[in-house]
Amino acid sequence: MDLLLNHRTIRKYQLAPVADKVLTNILECGIRASNTGNMQLYSIVVTRDTEKKDMLSPFHFNQPMIKNAPVILTICYDINRFSNWCSLNHTKTDFSNLLWLLTGTIDASILTQNICIAAESKGLGICYLGTILYNAPEISKVLNLPFGVIPVTSITLGYPDQNPPQTDRLPLDAVVHFEEYKDYSEERIQSVYRKKEELDSSKQFVAENSMENLAQVYAEVRYKSEDNLYFSKKLKKMLLDQGFVFD
Amino acid sequence: MDLLLNHRTIRKYQLAPVADKVLTNILECGIRASNTGNMQLYSIVVTRDTEKKDMLSPFHFNQPMIKNAPVILTICYDINRFSNWCSLNHTKTDFSNLLWLLTGTIDASILTQNICIAAESKGLGICYLGTILYNAPEISKVLNLPFGVIPVTSITLGYPDQNPPQTDRLPLDAVVHFEEYKDYSEERIQSVYRKKEELDSSKQFVAENSMENLAQVYAEVRYKSEDNLYFSKKLKKMLLDQGFVFD
Numbered sequence: 001m002d003l004l005l006n007h008r009t010i011r012k013y014q015l016a017p018v019a020d021k022v023l024t025n026i027l028e029c030g031i032r033a034s035n036t037g038n039m040q041l042y043s044i045v046v047t048r049d050t051e052k053k054d055m056l057s058p059f060h061f062n063q064p065m066i067k068n069a070p071v072i073l074t075i076c077y078d079i080n081r082f083s084n085w086c087s088l089n090h091t092k093t094d095f096s097n098l099l100w101l102l103t104g105t106i107d108a109s110i111l112t113q114n115i116c117i118a119a120e121s122k123g124l125g126i127c128y129l130g131t132i133l134y135n136a137p138e139i140s141k142v143l144n145l146p147f148g149v150i151p152v153t154s155i156t157l158g159y160p161d162q163n164p165p166q167t168d169r170l171p172l173d174a175v176v177h178f179e180e181y182k183d184y185s186e187e188r189i190q191s192v193y194r195k196k197e198e199l200d201s202s203k204q205f206v207a208e209n210s211m212e213n214l215a216q217v218y219a220e221v222r223y224k225s226e227d228n229l230y231f232s233k234k235l236k237k238m239l240l241d242q243g244f245v246f247d
Numbered sequence: 248m249d250l251l252l253n254h255r256t257i258r259k260y261q262l263a264p265v266a267d268k269v270l271t272n273i274l275e276c277g278i279r280a281s282n283t284g285n286m287q288l289y290s291i292v293v294t295r296d297t298e299k300k301d302m303l304s305p306f307h308f309n310q311p312m313i314k315n316a317p318v319i320l321t322i323c324y325d326i327n328r329f330s331n332w333c334s335l336n337h338t339k340t341d342f343s344n345l346l347w348l349l350t351g352t353i354d355a356s357i358l359t360q361n362i363c364i365a366a367e368s369k370g371l372g373i374c375y376l377g378t379i380l381y382n383a384p385e386i387s388k389v390l391n392l393p394f395g396v397i398p399v400t401s402i403t404l405g406y407p408d409q410n411p412p413q414t415d416r417l418p419l420d421a422v423v424h425f426e427e428y429k430d431y432s433e434e435r436i437q438s439v440y441r442k443k444e445e446l447d448s449s450k451q452f453v454a455e456n457s458m459e460n461l462a463q464v465y466a467e468v469r470y471k472s473e474d475n476l477y478f479s480k481k482l483k484k485m486l487l488d489q490g491f492v493f494d
């Protein structure tokens with residue numbers, strides 16, 4: 001539990017590589033995670049080659065840890081392998097829809113988090129890359145992903161070369177509800193977010209972006225409506241091209 | 248790592264309750280997981296009341312662990328709390344689309360897996376309930392979820408009253424690719440799935456369902472096309488009713 005409670009995202013890594021044996025052990029921990037029907041509808045692509053990192057980098061918006069980390073893992077929802085097995089057995093599956101996309105995303109994420117915890121237990125540090133969903137079509141090309149394999153999440157992995165302070169969290173009771181969801185009054189919302197708003201880092205974030213408050217930085221700078229819709233449409237187009245049905 | 252490698256899904260629980268302090272510790276481990284932009288777009292609903300369990304049970308297809316487990320956790324993608332905060336700060340977000348549904352699903356899943364690992368480190372057992380996505384609208388009503396709160400995953404939690412054998416996994420190298428995805432030849436698919444097909448439990452599964460092979464049990468009995476499409480449509484309708492845009 002201490003390991004979980006002490007988690008920090010690591011964005012700067014030592015040059016030291018991750019030994020094959022360590023990587024294998026970590027990945028073994030990943031696939032022991034629960035998964036739907038034990039069908040293992042996922043694949044993990046390991047990137048260690050400098051050339052591949054250089055190719056991935058722009059699609060992760062040139063975040064420096066892409067080139068700095070010894071290992072990048074791209075975790076995918078994979079119905080290709082299972083479908084091939086079904087074909088050989090004279091049957092076919094129908095997992096290219098919204099329900100199964102979410103199911104596969106959950107399974108891929110659970111697997112990834114096991115990998116992260118195993119990695120941290122070995123002294124490694126990790127960073128999640130949410131950017132994967134923004135440029136999934138381009139990343140798929142770099143990694144040669146076939147029809148039916150959708151990148152879901154991605155992490156960088158390596159020995160930490162920094163020791164950052166822990167980021168804040170909302171009070172636990174702000175995100176936990178007992179028996180029924182109790183909706184938030186204005187006063188409750190204000191009290192829940194107050195500590196976050198008053199952090200020096202938040203104030204700096206607001207000032208740097210010339211905004212009036214922290215919520216505006218999130219809504220109008222960092223995760224702008226037009227960007228959200230642009231990248232969401234792009235993701236949907238990719239899924240349609242991959243045979244997904246959303247009706 | 249031993250904890251992760253020894254994971255087993257637990258479906259039978261002792262009567263012993265989970266102490267408040269233990270539950271709090273576990274949930275604290277959950278919210279320390281990485282999350283997108285540190286916005287914590289999730290909520291956790293704790294079910295312990297017998298009456299609520301009885302109400303949830305049919306929507307989880309009466310799986311016995313719902314009534315048998317002392318605690319059920321329903322983990323949601325929550326844009327209600329964050330949107331309320333934005334409103335109070337004269338701005339608004341746009342997270343009701345496919346991109347953010349997947350992003351929120353990843354964050355909720357990572358949180359859930361941290362909870363599972365913390366629970367197991369305390370001697371508890373867990374079981375994921377994939378059924379949550381099948382009956383999300385009905386479960387939302389039972390838990391009084393407001394507009395903008397989507398149940399994503401669910402687990403049961405309690406002290407184990409069984410010690411099941413570990414389930415099989417495909418060989419690690421069947422799901423891991425180095426640098427690029429190497430697509431599978433027929434021979435490779437056959438070799439990858441052979442061990443699974445030859446398990447006594449698989450043979451029994453095939454015989455019980457009067458099928459020719461294991462793939463057919465998955466594709467034609469357990470996860471039938473018509474069921475997948477029915478529940479996927481139902482889920483999409485719920486999301487549209489909740490203001491999601493899929494264009």
